[in-house]
Amino acid sequence: MSELKVEKDGTHAIRTERELNAPRDLVFRAYTEPDLLTRWLGPRRYTMEIDRYEVGDGGRYRYVHRDEQGNEHAFRGVFHGDPTPDAMVQTFEWEGLPGHVSLDRAVLEEIGGGRTVVRTTSVFQSEADRDGMWDSGMADGMGEAYDRLEELLPALREG
Amino acid sequence: MPAVVELDRVFGALADPTRRAILTRLTQGEATVTQLAAPFTVSQPAISRHLKVLEGAGLISRHRRATARLSRLEPEPLRQAAAWLIDYREYWEESFERLDELLARLQDEGPAGSGHEGGSTS
Numbered sequence: 001m002s003e004l005k006v007e008k009d010g011t012h013a014i015r016t017e018r019e020l021n022a023p024r025d026l027v028f029r030a031y032t033e034p035d036l037l038t039r040w041l042g043p044r045r046y047t048m049e050i051d052r053y054e055v056g057d058g059g060r061y062r063y064v065h066r067d068e069q070g071n072e073h074a075f076r077g078v079f080h081g082d083p084t085p086d087a088m089v090q091t092f093e094w095e096g097l098p099g100h101v102s103l104d105r106a107v108l109e110e111i112g113g114g115r116t117v118v119r120t121t122s123v124f125q126s127e128a129d130r131d132g133m134w135d136s137g138m139a140d141g142m143g144e145a146y147d148r149l150e151e152l153l154p155a156l157r158e159g
Numbered sequence: 160m161p162a163v164v165e166l167d168r169v170f171g172a173l174a175d176p177t178r179r180a181i182l183t184r185l186t187q188g189e190a191t192v193t194q195l196a197a198p199f200t201v202s203q204p205a206i207s208r209h210l211k212v213l214e215g216a217g218l219i220s221r222h223r224r225a226t227a228r229l230s231r232l233e234p235e236p237l238r239q240a241a242a243w244l245i246d247y248r249e250y251w252e253e254s255f256e257r258l259d260e261l262l263a264r265l266q267d268e269g270p271a272g273s274g275h276e277g278g279s280t281s
Contacts, residue, residue, distance in 0.1 A: 002255070002259075004248065004251055004252045004255055006247065006248050006251065014247065016251055018251075018255045020255070020258060020259065020262060021259065021262065021263070022262035022263075022265075022266060026262060026265060026266065027258075027262065029265075030258060030261060030262060030265075036261065036265075039257070039261050040254055040257040040258040040260075040261045041254050041257075042250065042253075042254055043249065043250060043253045043254070044253060044257065096166060097166050097167075118255075133247050134247055
């Protein structure tokens, strides 16, 4: 199985790279057809529901990840330009943190042997936003705060 | 319940160890400022300032009972903040693993690769 490469780029961006054992056109379909997208995007512990997914220049999308407890996390954005395997460009915003919008670009490159490389770049509005997305820990020692938050949660569920 | 929890404020409030300790104490039930200040060397006014920050983030509410002013934990913002614990790498690693499986399945289905099999999610 291929390994995901993830790296911070400069102060505001995250880049990823991942090889897939499939031709580029099929990977593109998995990205752009809603009933395929719901079958892979997001951790397994979430179900995914798509409200809208208007693939095309100016088209809007919105989808919801739902966990076992019924917590919902909604994400939305707009496509910029008609998505092609050479460039899928879209804005991305978690509705839990409105106004913190990133600009995402995914490029599919066929590398022979029926394999494809996906390269993504996400550019955030601030270094804090980027680092918050990177380690879910809003910089400045927030990692520890998260650990403590996790400790608190069982008590909250019992309450 | 507020329509949108201001997570910036929630995370800011959680960044301080004293405030986290106060929240931990409040998971056991309501408490007065005096009770909350007891374990700490800091003054009651300092605790009151921490309570103001926690209240501003929606993490606690305060109300009066007789002459006592009680603080109560409000769990909803914490639940929402916890939802933000999805790690970027974990999210994409697992997504791409699922994409591997989906792509393999689509290719097994043959060159036509209709991809429509009734939304099976197994």
